[in-house]
Amino acid sequence: xxxxxxxxxxxxxxxxxxxxxxxxxxxxxxxxxxxxxxxxxxxxxxxxxxxxxxxxxxxxxxxxxxxxxxxxxxxxxxxxxxxxxxxxxxxxxxxxxxxxxxxxxxxxxxxxxxxxxxxxxxxxxxxxxxxxxxxxxxxxxxxxxxxxxxxxxxxxxxxxxxxxxxxxxxxxxxxxxxxxxxxxxxxxxxxxxxxxxxxxxxxxxxxxxxxxxxxxxxxxxxxxxxxxxxxxxxxxxxxxxxxxxxxxxx
Numbered sequence: 001x002x003x004x005x006x007x008x009x010x011x012x013x014x015x016x017x018x019x020x021x022x023x024x025x026x027x028x029x030x031x032x033x034x035x036x037x038x039x040x041x042x043x044x045x046x047x048x049x050x051x052x053x054x055x056x057x058x059x060x061x062x063x064x065x066x067x068x069x070x071x072x073x074x075x076x077x078x079x080x081x082x083x084x085x086x087x088x089x090x091x092x093x094x095x096x097x098x099x100x101x102x103x104x105x106x107x108x109x110x111x112x113x114x115x116x117x118x119x120x121x122x123x124x125x126x127x128x129x130x131x132x133x134x135x136x137x138x139x140x141x142x143x144x145x146x147x148x149x150x151x152x153x154x155x156x157x158x159x160x161x162x163x164x165x166x167x168x169x170x171x172x173x174x175x176x177x178x179x180x181x182x183x184x185x186x187x188x189x190x191x192x193x194x195x196x197x198x199x200x201x202x203x204x205x206x207x208x209x210x211x212x213x214x215x216x217x218x219x220x221x222x223x224x225x226x227x228x229x230x231x232x233x234x235x236x237x238x239x240x241x242x243x244x245x246x247x248x249x250x
Contacts, residue, residue, distance in 0.1 A: 004225040007069060008218040014065040015211030021059035022140070025052040033103055033129065040110045040125030041118045049107055053100045060093035060100075070152075076224040077159040081151055088147020095139030102131040137191055141181035141200075149174015149203050156210075161219045166209055173202030 029052030032045040039045075067089035074082040106128050109121060153170020156162050180199035184191045219225045 004073065005218045007073060008214040011066055011069040012211045012214030012216075014062045014069060015207055015214070017062040018059055018066070019208060019211070021055040021062065025055040025059070026136070028052075029055065030103065033106055034132070037126060038122065040106050040121045042110075044107070044110050046107045046111065049103060053104055056096055056100050060096045063089050063093045063096070066148075073161070073219070073224055074152075074155045074159070077155050081155055085147050085151040085155065088143055088151060092139045092143040092147065095135045095143065099132040099135035099139070102128040102135070133191070137181055137184055141184070141191075142178055145174045145177030145181060145203060147174075148207060149177060153206065159224050160222050161224060162210060162213055163220070166206070166213065169202050169206035169209065173200075173204075173206045176200075177203045 029048050033039045033049050036042070067086040071082050071086055074085065106125050109124055149170045151174075153167050153172075153174055157164055157167035157171060176199050180196050183189060184196060189195050
């Protein structure tokens with residue numbers, strides 16, 4: 001039981017790290033490069049963007065860490081779905097990495113912009129920002145909604161490893177984020193709209209509450225967390241013969 005408690009705590013820490021790493025990067029550190037179209041030909045805030053990239057690298061590692069840590073437990077419920085969850089987390093982290101590269105490429109182009117046509121640089125900068133925006137939609141929205149919301153929510157709900165009311169947040173929030181992402185993809189509204197923000201609330205609450213619960217409480221008692229200890233032979237009373245009884249001939 002101690003080993004499963006440790007597993008739960010490590011997974012919970014990884015979940016909390018994803019929040020600590022993602023929020024500052026997207027809503028503060030990346031602001032100059034994402035919100036200012038002329039960043040690539042201006043003074044720039046390269047160190048700030050680099051710190052955002054560093055935090056997102058931590059985010060990608062922590063995302064994979066949640067799945068790898070939970071897999072040995074979750075596969076006892078449904079191995080195929082558990083593998084799907086790991087694959088979704090890896091894909092999400094890969095898309096995040098592509099977004100990181102696109103913004104760091106803007107920094108590199110800005111630093112070597114001397115003597116380069118400003119109009120060409122502006123086009124390149126806007127293109128790379130667009131790449132980042134699409135990876136953010138496909139990764140932390142669509143893939144995360146399917147993997148971290150629907151798949152993980154299903155595994156937690158069926159296994160009873162966490163309160164089922166909490167797991168319902170994943171089963172509801174995951175599809176909601178996924179559908180909202182599809183709506184953004186098809187142009188129904190923008191990714192920064194109020195509708196999309198509201199759609200992410202259940203998924204946000206699911207991941208945050210899961211991380212806190214795993215750290216504080218660990219897994220609920222379940223056959224999935226029962227340690228398998230081989231049964232020991234029953235000791236015989238002292239002096240009792242262990243040899244088979246001898247049957248008289250005839």
